[in-house]
Amino acid sequence: MFPKKSPKVTIDYAKCGEHGKVDPRDCTKCMKACDPAIFIIHEPVGVEQDPIDPKQWRITAVWTSLCNKCLKCVEVCPEKAISVSWS
């Protein structure tokens, strides 16, 4: 038997991310609002940039199996960039 699917938590990188309107480093509201702390802020993998002081960042929902579907991240995001769904 396959395990239960985790909720799907996605961030629209056109709104918040390395090419988005918002630099996630200046916000991080979702990361602080999420009780189980499922988000990670990181440099996009495979993008060439200054290894000492990288300027491009994005947030990924990594520990999605721990998401408790409270939707606080959706509420707190000023850019309406986050969506959470589950089946």
Next chain:
Amino acid sequence: MCQWCMKHGAGGKWYMNAKNYSNELADSLLAREYLTEQWRNFENIYIRKIMGFSSIDLGYKLQMPIIGKLLKWNAEKMIHSDSKNRKAVRGDGHFGQVIPLEDAKVILGNLAAEPIIENYCMCRWMQRGIKECCCINFGQLSGVIEKLPRFIPQNLQYKISREEAIERIEKHNKRGYIASVWFQPVPYINAICSCENPECGGMRLRSDFGLHTVYKSEYAIKVNPDKCQACGMCVQKCQFGSLKLVPSLKRVIVDPMKCWGCGICRHACKHDALEIVPRESIPGLRGIY
């Protein structure tokens, strides 16, 4: 004593062996190159694909039939790797153990190789977007972190003396942050952190996914029932939910399997009812780290 004490402890605890702090050891492990690569890529560790899998939705992947078991076996092997070709970007050979304040002070006072710095905690940054200066790093790691502006605190002195390091670890511990000591890469020791659970990347993998990135301390808590006044102050301090106030008993009880032996709860007790005892002295906890 855990298996790492047997291997790298010279008859005692692994983190009390002076050899594991030496520059010669660091050089022989090419630690500077390892640490540079690891720290430049720090926040990417869970995003990168390793053998086709990243940590994204690890909880689901670990539950998958067959693949889950293989992933776990492979992850444990990487975490504890001491092979020559370990990869820094995925943190091969990087793991640690919780320690009580007393042991942290001995390390910072006597064993840690200079220079010592205190920088922003990379885990709290990566997992919460918070920049807090509470990670004490030393030896060859200091020079590596100094070159990365995102970890260096603004408006705060980050190069610190042994005495300052001891003062700071004491302050963090009393605030409720758990002291931990780290191999990076095993057996070279160069960091003492002040962690929160699950904000610490290592504790996250251990407490939520059962991977041995951090070991429980060499101690466990013991409540003195005669001294406990049932105020419950310690209960709020424990980050692992190990303590519970039982009103009818008029005292606090411990779940020994949940206790990591960090000793943080002691700071909250005004009645001297809590002490840490060697883990091995509690029959049910022998060998459980």
